[in-house]
Amino acid sequence: MPGDLYCIRRTATVEEADIIVTWLADRGIEAQVVDRDNPGVLAFGLTDAEGIAICVADEETAKKAQALLEEHDREAAAQSKGEGEVEATCEECGTVNTFEASTRGTVQECSECGAYVDVPEIES
Numbered sequence: 050m051p052g053d054l055y056c057i058r059r060t061a062t063v064e065e066a067d068i069i070v071t072w073l074a075d076r077g078i079e080a081q082v083v084d085r086d087n088p089g090v091l092a093f094g095l096t097d098a099e100g101i102a103i104c105v106a107d108e109e110t111a112k113k114a115q116a117l118l119e120e121h122d123r124e125a126a127a128q129s130k131g132e133g134e135v136e137a138t139c140e141e142c143g144t145v146n147t148f149e150a151s152t153r154g155t156v157q158e159c160s161e162c163g164a165y166v167d168v169p170e171i172e173s
């Protein structure tokens with residue numbers, strides 16, 4: 050039986066999970082990909098089994114790992130478009146609004162007419 054594990058992240062594929070585990074190892078954090086054939090067996094009763102779970106052994110490590118990952122996500126989002134900004138065209142008035150890269154995937158207001166504007170996700 051596995052001990053108590055703290056799930057810090059879920060990914061769509063094992064490959065992606067392995068990359069993150071390696072990335073964390075470089076930063077002194079020991080993480081593991083939970084049983085690849087049965088990702089539903091987790092602490093906290095997480096049984097939705099959506100994707101591959103990456104876990105660490107204790108809560109303190111989990112907090113550190115999540116902080117690192119969040120920071121990494123922000124940096125990746127900021128760098129993906131070079132300038133740390135993202136453009137979104139207002140469907141109401143056609144104005145091209147420029148938002149911070151950190152607003153990707155959110156809904157903002159058009160600077161011209163105040164209508165809701167969907168800020169696009171990172172293109173891959």
Ligand SMILES: [Zn+2]
Pocket residue numbers: 139140141142143144159160161162163164
């Ligand atoms: Zn507008």
